[in-house]
Amino acid sequence: MRGKLFVISAPSGTGKTTILKKVMAENRGLAFSVSHTTRSPRAGEINGLDYYFVTNDDFREMITQDAFLEWAQVHDNFYGTSRGEVEKELEKGRDVVLDIDIQGARLIREKTGGDCCSVFIAPPSSEELRERLGGRGSESEKSLKIRLENSLEEMKDADRYDYLIVNDRLEEAVRVMTAIILAERSRQRRDPDGTPVQFNL
Ligand code: 5GP
Numbered sequence: 001m002r003g004k005l006f007v008i009s010a011p012s013g014t015g016k017t018t019i020l021k022k023v024m025a026e027n028r029g030l031a032f033s034v035s036h037t038t039r040s041p042r043a044g045e046i047n048g049l050d051y052y053f054v055t056n057d058d059f060r061e062m063i064t065q066d067a068f069l070e071w072a073q074v075h076d077n078f079y080g081t082s083r084g085e086v087e088k089e090l091e092k093g094r095d096v097v098l099d100i101d102i103q104g105a106r107l108i109r110e111k112t113g114g115d116c117c118s119v120f121i122a123p124p125s126s127e128e129l130r131e132r133l134g135g136r137g138s139e140s141e142k143s144l145k146i147r148l149e150n151s152l153e154e155m156k157d158a159d160r161y162d163y164l165i166v167n168d169r170l171e172e173a174v175r176v177m178t179a180i181i182l183a184e185r186s187r188q189r190r191d192p193d194g195t196p197v198q199f200n201l
Pocket residue numbers: 009010011012035036039070071072074079080081099100101102103104105
């Protein structure tokens with residue numbers, strides 16, 4: 001049985017990366033799709049683990065070769081999901097988590113005819129978002145302003161998603177995300193660890 005696509009979007013500064021890392025660690029049978037990006041690595045980010053950090057030329061070449069399932073310009077950088085990697089995992093029956101922006105999510109919904117599970121993670125309030133974005137310390141004033149404006153704009157897409165999680169408390173958000181994954185797997189008659197359920201009538 002093919003795996004399922006989980007599309008997760010959240011405005012910057014929502015705590016999505018932390019939630020996803022915990023969810024990935026606590027649930028078996030999930031593969032994280034490592035995107036390609038033209039942005040520079042932040043402190044602590046590892047090439048091949050957080051992203052594949054590539055040049056603009058490399059990225060353009062991949063577009064030409066139709067290597068992306070979807071790609072988008074977010075803020076002032078390019079980001080793309082590798083078609084080959086995702087396909088390989090789905091074929092193996094593993095569920096794949098895509099951490100992508102609202103443009104990418106729209107494209108994936110279109111391409112799969114809605115055969116994916118989409119989750120939007122929202123901050124508890126715009127004040128909290130501003131604080132979290134400011135606290136990251138890696139952004140210039142200009143890029144902070146762009147991110148905040150984009151984040152507020154992205155919130156408008158929240159109701160297009162199958163599920164909404166408000167990240168008020170980290171542990172609770174992780175619990176809800178895990179519940180969503182388990183519920184979606186049961187919908188497809190899968191065990192909680194992702195393997196298809198065997199049953200005899
Ligand atoms: P960041 O630079 O903070 O890591 O990511 C910025 C935004 O780009 C986030 O909303 C993230 O979900 C999105 N993003 C990361 N990878 C991809 C991708 O492959 N495709 C799309 N469309 N968005 C992505």
